[in-house]
Amino acid sequence: xxxxxxxxTTAPVSRLKTGAEFLESLKDGRRIWIGNRKLDTVFDEPGxxxxxxxxxxxxxxxxxPEFADATTYTDPATGELSSRxxxxxxxxxxxRDRRKIIEYSSLKTGGTxxxxxxxxxxxxxGLMAYLPTFQKKKSLIDGCNPDFAENIEAxxxxxxxxxxxxxxxLAGPQTDRSNPKAAEAAFLRVKKATKDGIYVSGAxxxxxxxxxxxDIFFTNLGGLTTTPPEACIWGAVPIASDGITMxxxxxxxxxxxxxxxxxxxxxxxEADQFIVFDNVFVPKERIFNLGDPDGMSxxxxxxxxxxxxxxxxxTVKSELFVGAxxxxxxxxxxxxxxxxxxxxxxxxxYQQTLRAFVTAAEAKASYTEAGVLVPEVGMLTAGRxxxxxxxxxxxxxxxxxxxxxxxxxxxxxxxxxxxxxHYLNDLLPGHGVSAMQKEHxxxxxxxxxxxxxxxxxxxxxxxNSSPAPRLRARLYEEVDRAKFVDQVKTLxxxxx
Numbered sequence: 001x002x003x004x005x006x007x008x009t010t011a012p013v014s015r016l017k018t019g020a021e022f023l024e025s026l027k028d029g030r031r032i033w034i035g036n037r038k039l040d041t042v043f044d045e046p047g048x049x050x051x052x053x054x055x056x057x058x059x060x061x062x063x064x065p066e067f068a069d070a071t072t073y074t075d076p077a078t079g080e081l082s083s084r085x086x087x088x089x090x091x092x093x094x095x096r097d098r099r100k101i102i103e104y105s106s107l108k109t110g111g112t113x114x115x116x117x118x119x120x121x122x123x124x125x126g127l128m129a130y131l132p133t134f135q136k137k138k139s140l141i142d143g144c145n146p147d148f149a150e151n152i153e154a155x156x157x158x159x160x161x162x163x164x165x166x167x168x169x170l171a172g173p174q175t176d177r178s179n180p181k182a183a184e185a186a187f188l189r190v191k192k193a194t195k196d197g198i199y200v201s202g203a204x205x206x207x208x209x210x211x212x213x214x215d216i217f218f219t220n221l222g223g224l225t226t227t228p229p230e231a232c233i234w235g236a237v238p239i240a241s242d243g244i245t246m247x248x249x250x251x252x253x254x255x256x257x258x259x260x261x262x263x264x265x266x267x268x269x270e271a272d273q274f275i276v277f278d279n280v281f282v283p284k285e286r287i288f289n290l291g292d293p294d295g296m297s298x299x300x301x302x303x304x305x306x307x308x309x310x311x312x313x314x315t316v317k318s319e320l321f322v323g324a325x326x327x328x329x330x331x332x333x334x335x336x337x338x339x340x341x342x343x344x345x346x347x348x349x350y351q352q353t354l355r356a357f358v359t360a361a362e363a364k365a366s367y368t369e370a371g372v373l374v375p376e377v378g379m380l381t382a383g384r385x386x387x388x389x390x391x392x393x394x395x396x397x398x399x400x401x402x403x404x405x406x407x408x409x410x411x412x413x414x415x416x417x418x419x420x421x422h423y424l425n426d427l428l429p430g431h432g433v434s435a436m437q438k439e440h441x442x443x444x445x446x447x448x449x450x451x452x453x454x455x456x457x458x459x460x461x462x463x464n465s466s467p468a469p470r471l472r473a474r475l476y477e478e479v480d481r482a483k484f485v486d487q488v489k490t491l492x493x494x495x496x
Contacts, residue, residue, distance in 0.1 A: 017059050071084055090371055134149045197282050
């Protein structure tokens with residue numbers, strides 16, 4: 001009898017990055033200004049530093065068993081362990097698996113990072129979904145002739161292999177809307193084309209996490225079929241590229257606060273950046289469209305995964321609203337009041353409806369020309385429209401459930417003060433919880449609904465999802481109504 005050797009198992013090659021490696025990658029000489037102050041590094045501003053450190057935790061979580069399934073997958077083509085952020089779904093199971101990292105990052109940040117590091121890869125996946133279309137396209141700018149399809153595939157592989165964090169900025173600066181020339185003036189434009197790449201100048205805005213990312217993935221917002229050829233660009237460059245300057249909006253988080261006083265705002269933030277491109281070189285290998293107005297009109301289909309991300313994140317946040325609202329009823333002893341039950345019921349209705357939109361978008365997903373499974377865009381658009389219409393009311397309901405608890409808030413120092421703490425502890429207890437425990441919940445809800453960070457997030461949700469009129473216009477364009485017309489004609493006996 002021949003002895004059998006124990007089976008040899010080899011761990012797959014890992015393409016994951018640690019939190020320390022991510023933070024180290026941000027020390028690259030990037031140019032960031034806040035007010036009149038130029039930062040030496042992103043870590044010199046507490047809000048940016050804390051936000052980067054929170055992002056670093058998401059990298060470390062990849063190595064923890066409890067988060068591994070949500071954050072990582074084994075790439076089927078290479079067998080390498082990779083971040084789910086760079087997974088391109090080609091089956092219903094893979095689509096559901098890809099959603100896990102969206103739900104993970106949304107919960108990790110309390111939904112306050114509208115563009116966490118797993119969002120931008122979704123746009124690259126959207127380009128991959130229409131690879132045959134981009135394969136047929138050619139540069140319409142003389143002097144530079146990139147292979148768009150080859151570049152898209154290479155960038156997806158580059159992102160996966162390096163566990164890349166990329167910011168995306170599609171919107172242009174806010175200018176005089178009555179003058180089309182004023183809006184066009186701020187577009188990113190090709191200033192010079194060479195065989196090795198192009199030089200671009202202009203600006204992008206609402207560059208969320210740009211200061212805390214490795215790359216910037218950019219275009220001029222799609223659907224602009226009248227955009228001049230020199231402004232028709234899709235591309236990506238390192239955020240520390242020569243000629244890129246970031247001007248940060250003011251910080252709205254509370255990075256120096258205790259976790260008790262500001263459970264969410266103390267985690268830092270994704271600080272939106274106004275990004276100036278001053279003769280920035282974009283290598284030929286990092287260009288995905290150049291000079292083709294029709295390529296710009298693919299914004300909607302290409303960004304389907306990003307819009308799925310937005311809707312999923314809002315769904316996760318709605319679940320936090322329901323959980324917090326339920327806890328308020330418990331600690332205030334108001335759960336048996338019919339009117340209060342109905343208010344919580346509205347929060348549940350919002351959450352259930354958003355979850356239904358996500359489920360329906362995935363159930364109605366379809367394969368693209370490249371064999372990529374993409375959520376149904378009509379459901380995504382309708383879900384985002386519902387979410388932003390109801391969001392202000394949902395916030396108001398949660399605030400109303402808390403009553404004076406949000407108006408009269410006290411920090412940990414006050415509770416621990418030997419002179420006044422006993423008053424607060426003795427006179428402000430909740431139902432079955434201490435006064436401090438009740439206050440901790442109120443502080444969480446303040447951060448999610450009422451503080452400066454919450455105000456910025458509420459404004460961002462509306463801008464990020466697109467204003468309601470634009471979403472209604474998209475529904476008009478995206479949803480095929482021919483079947484519904486046929487049903488009316490059949491029922492009514494119309495033969496015309």
